[in-house]
Amino acid sequence: MDAAQIDQVRRFNRTVTERVGVLHDRYLGRDRPIGEARLLWEIGEAGLDVRLLRERLGLDSGYVSRLLRSLETDGLATVEPQLRDRRVRTVRLTEKGRTERALLDGRSNELASSLLEPLNTPQRARLVAAMAEVDRLLTAATVTLAVVDPDHPDARHCLLSYFAELRQLFETGFDPARSLLPDAGELRPTRGLFLVARLHGEPIGCAGVKLPPGAPAEIKRMWVAPQARRLGLGRRLLTELETRAARNGCDTLRLDTNKALTSAINLYHSFGFQEVPAFNNEPYAHHWFEKRVTAPSYPTEAA
Amino acid sequence: MDAAQIDQVRRFNRTVTERVGVLHDRYLGRDRPIGEARLLWEIGEAGLDVRLLRERLGLDSGYVSRLLRSLETDGLATVEPQLRDRRVRTVRLTEKGRTERALLDGRSNELASSLLEPLNTPQRARLVAAMAEVDRLLTAATVTLAVVDPDHPDARHCLLSYFAELRQLFETGFDPARSLLPDAGELRPTRGLFLVARLHGEPIGCAGVKLPPGAPAEIKRMWVAPQARRLGLGRRLLTELETRAARNGCDTLRLDTNKALTSAINLYHSFGFQEVPAFNNEPYAHHWFEKRVTAPSYPTEAA
DNA sequence: AAGGTTCTCTGACTAAAGTCAGAGGATGGA
DNA sequence: TCCATCCTCTGACTTTAGTCAGAGAACCTT
Numbered sequence: 016m017d018a019a020q021i022d023q024v025r026r027f028n029r030t031v032t033e034r035v036g037v038l039h040d041r042y043l044g045r046d047r048p049i050g051e052a053r054l055l056w057e058i059g060e061a062g063l064d065v066r067l068l069r070e071r072l073g074l075d076s077g078y079v080s081r082l083l084r085s086l087e088t089d090g091l092a093t094v095e096p097q098l099r100d101r102r103v104r105t106v107r108l109t110e111k112g113r114t115e116r117a118l119l120d121g122r123s124n125e126l127a128s129s130l131l132e133p134l135n136t137p138q139r140a141r142l143v144a145a146m147a148e149v150d151r152l153l154t155a156a157t158v159t160l161a162v163v164d165p166d167h168p169d170a171r172h173c174l175l176s177y178f179a180e181l182r183q184l185f186e187t188g189f190d191p192a193r194s195l196l197p198d199a200g201e202l203r204p205t206r207g208l209f210l211v212a213r214l215h216g217e218p219i220g221c222a223g224v225k226l227p228p229g230a231p232a233e234i235k236r237m238w239v240a241p242q243a244r245r246l247g248l249g250r251r252l253l254t255e256l257e258t259r260a261a262r263n264g265c266d267t268l269r270l271d272t273n274k275a276l277t278s279a280i281n282l283y284h285s286f287g288f289q290e291v292p293a294f295n296n297e298p299y300a301h302h303w304f305e306k307r308v309t310a311p312s313y314p315t316e317a318a
Numbered sequence: 319m320d321a322a323q324i325d326q327v328r329r330f331n332r333t334v335t336e337r338v339g340v341l342h343d344r345y346l347g348r349d350r351p352i353g354e355a356r357l358l359w360e361i362g363e364a365g366l367d368v369r370l371l372r373e374r375l376g377l378d379s380g381y382v383s384r385l386l387r388s389l390e391t392d393g394l395a396t397v398e399p400q401l402r403d404r405r406v407r408t409v410r411l412t413e414k415g416r417t418e419r420a421l422l423d424g425r426s427n428e429l430a431s432s433l434l435e436p437l438n439t440p441q442r443a444r445l446v447a448a449m450a451e452v453d454r455l456l457t458a459a460t461v462t463l464a465v466v467d468p469d470h471p472d473a474r475h476c477l478l479s480y481f482a483e484l485r486q487l488f489e490t491g492f493d494p495a496r497s498l499l500p501d502a503g504e505l506r507p508t509r510g511l512f513l514v515a516r517l518h519g520e521p522i523g524c525a526g527v528k529l530p531p532g533a534p535a536e537i538k539r540m541w542v543a544p545q546a547r548r549l550g551l552g553r554r555l556l557t558e559l560e561t562r563a564a565r566n567g568c569d570t571l572r573l574d575t576n577k578a579l580t581s582a583i584n585l586y587h588s589f590g591f592q593e594v595p596a597f598n599n600e601p602y603a604h605h606w607f608e609k610r611v612t613a614p615s616y617p618t619e620a621a
Numbered sequence: 622a623a624g625g626t627t628c629t630c631t632g633a634c635t636a637a638a639g640t641c642a643g644a645g646g647a648t649g650g651a
Numbered sequence: 652t653c654c655a656t657c658c659t660c661t662g663a664c665t666t667t668a669g670t671c672a673g674a675g676a677a678c679c680t681t
Contacts, residue, residue, distance in 0.1 A: 016431050020446045024430035027449035028338055034456050035331055048667060066628065078669055080630050094629095102628040102677045127327035128319050133459045135557075138550055142455040143323045146330035148448035153337050156436045156445075247441055254438075351637060369658065381639055383660050397659095405647045405658040 027149075034130070042126040043119060050074075054082050055108070055116050058092060062107035065094065091115055155246035158214050160255050165202045165209045165223065173211060173221035177238035184275045185299060194299055201225045202235065210255060212239070212248055219243040222252040224260055224268075231267035231305070232260040237279070249282050261308045268308055271300035330452075337433070345429040346422065353377075357385050358411070358419050361395065365410035368397065394418055458549035461517050463558055468505045468512045468526065476514060476524035480541035487578045488602060497602055504528045505538065513558060515542070515551055522546040525555040527563055527571075534570035534608070535563040540582070552585050564611045571611055574603035 043052065057063070057071055069079045083106060086092040091112035097103040108116060131139050163170050181189035202209040202223040212220035222237040234256060239248050257268060270288070272279055280302060288304035295303075346355060360366070360374055372382045386409060389395040394415035400406040411419060434442050466473050484492035505512040505526040515523035525540040537559060542551050560571060573591070575582055583605060591607035598606075 016434060017442075020434060020442060021427055021430040023446050023450050023453075024433055025426055027453045028342075028426075028430070030453045030456050031334055032338065032342075034460055035335065039331075039335075050668065074668095075670060076629065077631075077671080082668095084630090096677090100628090100678070104629065123328055123331075124324055127324040127331070130327055130456065130459055131319060131323060133461070133554075134455065135550065135553070138455055138458065139320075139323060141451060142459075143326045145448045145451035145455065147326050148444060149452055150326075150330045150333045152437065152441055152445040152448065153333050153433065155441065156433055157337055158436070247438065250438070251436075353638065377638095378640060379659065380641080380661075385638095387660090399647090403648070403658090407659070 035126075038126050038129060042122045042129075047115075050078075050082050051086060052119060054079070054086060055091065055112065056119060058106050058108055058112075058116075060108070060113065060116075062105055064097065065104045065106060068106065086112070151246065154214065155248065158212050158219070158243070158246065158248060158251070160210050160212050160251065162204075162208050163211045167211070169211045169213070169218035170209055170221060172218050173238055173240075174236060176240065177221070177236060180238070181273070181299075185273055186275065187299070189299065194297065208256075208259060209236075210252060212243070212252065214243060220248050220252060222256055224256045226260060226263050226265060231269045232256075232263075232265040232308075234268060234270040237270075244278075249279070250286060253282070253286050257306075257308055266308050268306045269294060269304065271295060271297050271303045273299050274301040338429075341429050341432055345425045345432075350418075353381075353385050354389060355422060357382070357389060358394065358415065359422060361409050361411055361415075361419075363411070363416065363419075365408055367400065368407045368409060371409065389415070454549065457517065458551065461515050461522065461546070461549065461551060461554070463513050463515050463554065465507075465511050466514045470514070472514050472516070472521035473512055473524060475521050476541055476543075477539060479543065480524070480539060483541070484576070484602075488576055489578065490602070492602065497600065511559075511562060512539075513555060515546070515555065517546060523551050523555060525559055527559045529563060529566050529568060534572045535559075535566075535568040535611075537571060537573040540573075547581075552582070553589060556585070556589050560609075560611055569611050571609045572597060572607065574598060574600050574606045576602050577604040 043049075047055075053072060054068065057068055065079065065083070069076055072079070074082075083092065083094050086106075087094060089111075090109060092106050092108050094104050094106050097105050131142065134142060165171075165174075178189060178191055201207050202225065205226070207223060207225040209223040210221060211218050218240075220237075220239040220243060223235045225233040225235060227233075234253070237249065237252060239252075260268060268288070269291075270283070271293075272283070274280075283304045286306070288306045291303050291305045293300070293303050294305075346352075350358075356375060357371065360371055368382065368386070372379055375382070377385075386395065386397055389409075390397060392414075393412060395409050395411050397407050397409050400408050434445065437445060468474075468477075481492060481494055504510050505528065508529070510526060510528040512526040513524060514521050521543075523540075523542040523546060526538045528536040528538060530536075537556070540552065540555060542549075542555075563571060571591070572594075573586065574596075575586070577583075586607045589609070591609045594606050594608045596603070596606050597608075
């Protein structure tokens with residue numbers, strides 16, 4: 016990797032941790048240990064099951080229990096057994112707890128303001144824009160791709176969201192039963208594979224490919240969650256599928272798509288797909304694409 | 319301040335501390351407590367006086383002493399009295415210490431790489447560019463302005479650097495004695511004032527203004543250190559002087575400058591100065607500028 | 622109804638990261 | 652020379668932020 020880029024990233028890390036870190040301590044770390052503050056924050060207005068809380072913060076159960084006890088004795092939260100399963104307990108903020116949380120929220124705002132405050136208007140606009148870009152790209156870099164079984168809950172979640180979206184977008188609606196959907200077996204190794212993209216453990220996109228021996232590979236069910244768009248994830252999924260297909264000896268990729276999916280169509284074009292005549296009779300398709308795959312000699316782009 | 323901007327800053331803080339923080343721990347926090355690692359880092363290749371070390375890291379003397387003892391017993395550093403003042407002690411890394419430090423350095427590089435790794439080439443370029451912008455503007459926001467006496471060591475440091483630079487830049491060289499420099503008294507309240515800009519405590523720029531009662535204020539000795547340019551600091555100094563002059567009842571600003579100082583001339587133009595005929599016989603000046611100052615009703619731009 | 626599992630809690634620890642109050646040697650100035 | 656000051660170190664504490672090993676209640680399956 017480019018050494019100048021690495022230097023810049025390190026300089027960025029230094030400046031940001033120093034500046035944001037110092038201010039963070041000054042504003043937020045005033046009167047309450049960070050552990051408690053994080054809890055207070057994560058519990059939220061609505062309350063939360065203790066085990067969820069533990070999972071989200073990645074903390075030991077004993078430790079969380081003690082922190083909760085401390086919030087309780089300070090009168091900031093109440094912990095009560097859940098109704099349906101009395102092993103699980105639910106934390107809720109008291110009125111006082113909500114006030115305390117609002118205070119933290121205010122401090123976070125002060126912190127943000129104090130970063131912008133010494134700058135003039137155009138500088139502020141530029142800083143905020145650059146922060147948005149960093150935020151977006153770091154988020155993109157946090158997304159992980161994994162091969163999963165098409166019956167995995169995360170895969171199902173993506174597919175259901177995908178179908179729901181197609182139903183909305185297609186002029187004719189969408190009925191999975193009428194479409195040429197591969198059965199799950201075709202997207203399982205060795206007949207194919209299915210990728211799920213995750214952000215912080217949440218599934219936010221998917222793509223499958225059928226790998227019939229001696230025939231073109233066919234990309235199916237590519238979807239990216241609305242909140243995860245514009246992160247280059249579609250391209251990343253395609254790259255990963257192409258690499259894996261090529262590794263499997265495949266030399267041609269195919270796919271079909273509906274005219275309503277304009278941004279997908281743009282992606283296929285810019286990714287090197289050429290429009291070709293219909294190669295199947297998928298009732299929902301208006302466009303058919305094909306791409307010759309080069310030899311699988313280039314490096315994989317991450318997992 | 320704009321609420322959308324504040325939201326973006328907070329989102330940025332969250333993403334960055336999460337992503338960089340998690341990786342930071344994973345890469346750097348492996349085998350050595352952070353305290354020791356910070357020391358190891360800060361001591362540097364050349365060695366350092368203990369009190370400087372303490373000052374830079376902002377740590378208690380007892381604590382640093384203990385950390386040093388621990389580095390010594392691990393054979394990573396040696397602590398010896400300074401020659402000229404045997405109260406002061408100097409830390410130096412041993413060979414082993416230097417190796418350990420290089421290891422930390424390598425880890426920092428890995429950390430930076432791992433942030434870029436999942437991205438494709440154009441995304442990397444965009445992320446690095448945005449990081450550079452954030453870095454630059456956060457640095458700009460960290461600069462503080464303070465009114466100091468022109469005899470203060472930081473002021474003198476700036477002035478000496480300023481003269482040295484003029485000597486280099488002016489075709490004719492520069493001899494302070496030949497120039498119409500105000501004596502220090504004219505840049506002291508209430509006859510005027512002198513600002514020093516500092517970054518992490520280091521003086522990196524200055525500007526003075528004479529405030530003769532009933533006459534135009536005159537800006538003098540504006541300088542920004544080479545490493546602190548392109549941060550909008552010149553403009554910030556001018557804004558601050560203008561505000562203070564206006565608060566002092568002054569309605570016109572004046573200044574003279576040399577033709578070699580092209581970026582300063584551009585700044586004066588874009589800041590609303592108009593070129594006017596010579597109003598003094600400064601031997602080193604080629605351009606004279608004037609600006610009408612509006613009423614002092616607008617908000618101050620920070621300190 | 623029994624036995625295994627899940628969830629939370631308590632007790633007993635540990636390590637890190639400091640803080641505070643001197644002690645004691647070295648130095649500088651009167 | 653003597654005294655105040657500077658710099659570093661030591662001893663005695665404290666607070667955070669955990670970890671680990673059960674105990675005990677609730678639940679689920681068979």
